Amino acid sequence: GAGVSQTPSNKVTEKGKYVELRCDPISGHTALYWYRQSLGQGPEFLIYFQGTGAADDSGLPNDRFFAVRPEGSVSTLKIQRTERGDSAVYLCASSQKPVLPNTGELFFGEGSRLTVL
Amino acid sequence: KNEVEQSPQNLTAQEGEFITINCSYSVGISALHWLQQHPGGGIVSLFMLSSGKKKHGRLIATINIQEKHSSLHITASHPRDSAVYICAVVVGTETSGSRLTFGEGTQLTVNP
Numbered sequence: 001g002a003g004v005s006q007t008p009s010n011k012v013t014e015k016g017k018y019v020e021l022r023c024d025p026i027s028g029h030t031a032l033y034w035y036r037q038s039l040g041q042g043p044e045f046l047i048y049f050q051g052t053g054a055a056d057d058s059g060l061p062n063d064r065f066f067a068v069r070p071e072g073s074v075s076t077l078k079i080q081r082t083e084r085g086d087s088a089v090y091l092c093a094s095s096q097k098p099v100l101p102n103t104g105e106l107f108f109g110e111g112s113r114l115t116v117l
Numbered sequence: 118k119n120e121v122e123q124s125p126q127n128l129t130a131q132e133g134e135f136i137t138i139n140c141s142y143s144v145g146i147s148a149l150h151w152l153q154q155h156p157g158g159g160i161v162s163l164f165m166l167s168s169g170k171k172k173h174g175r176l177i178a179t180i181n182i183q184e185k186h187s188s189l190h191i192t193a194s195h196p197r198d199s200a201v202y203i204c205a206v207v208v209g210t211e212t213s214g215s216r217l218t219f220g221e222g223t224q225l226t227v228n229p
Binding site for chain 1: 121150152157159160161162165203205216217218219220221222
């Protein structure tokens with residue numbers, strides 16, 4: 001497809017389980033962002049990739065969260081030992097360039113809704 | 118205090134009314150986005166601003182860098198404009214990384 005694709009769209013898991021969320025950005029977009037949106041809140045930054053490297057991972061809440069982008073395209077957000085508080089919509093966005101004035105527009109995926117029981 | 122604050126949090130209007138949503142921020146930014154989020158979570162970027170004013174159809178966005186304030190205006194509002202409107206600022210530089218810091222959004226409902 002032409003847009004940012006996220007899978008799964010919905011994931012229900014039990015507390016303590018391991019979860020992987022996948023983001024397939026628009027082809028050729030070098031910048032990729034993960035955000036987390038809790039119910040009734042605005043999205044919160046998690047991590048930013050420029051190419052294969054995590055240029056800014058300061059938003060990851062703790063060491064249970066990890067993200068990779070090994071080939072500079074698809075990214076996977078990994079959550080270990082899930083907790084109920086991890087329940088949220090996880091949004092991925094990509095851009096042809098870092099989001100700065102007069103550079104690439106930002107495109108969002110539909111999000112992956114994670115529910116931890 | 119959040120770095121990005123929006124007002125109002127909720128807004129109900131009648132079809133045809135002129136609508137203004139405000140955004141104030143407290144950090145240095147490179148640019149500011151206005152985003153639209155429909156039920157189900159999909160987010161669409163409406164505008165990216167670093168100065169002045171932009172217009173697209175019935176939507177107008179302005180930014181005052183000195184006052185750290187931006188507004189989104191919708192003229193001749195329509196029920197299909199009902200959505201959450203989110204202000205997000207770009208923090209960082211190309212070398213140090215770049216990310217968006219989001220406001221909590223304004224839920225707009227336009228009644229026919």
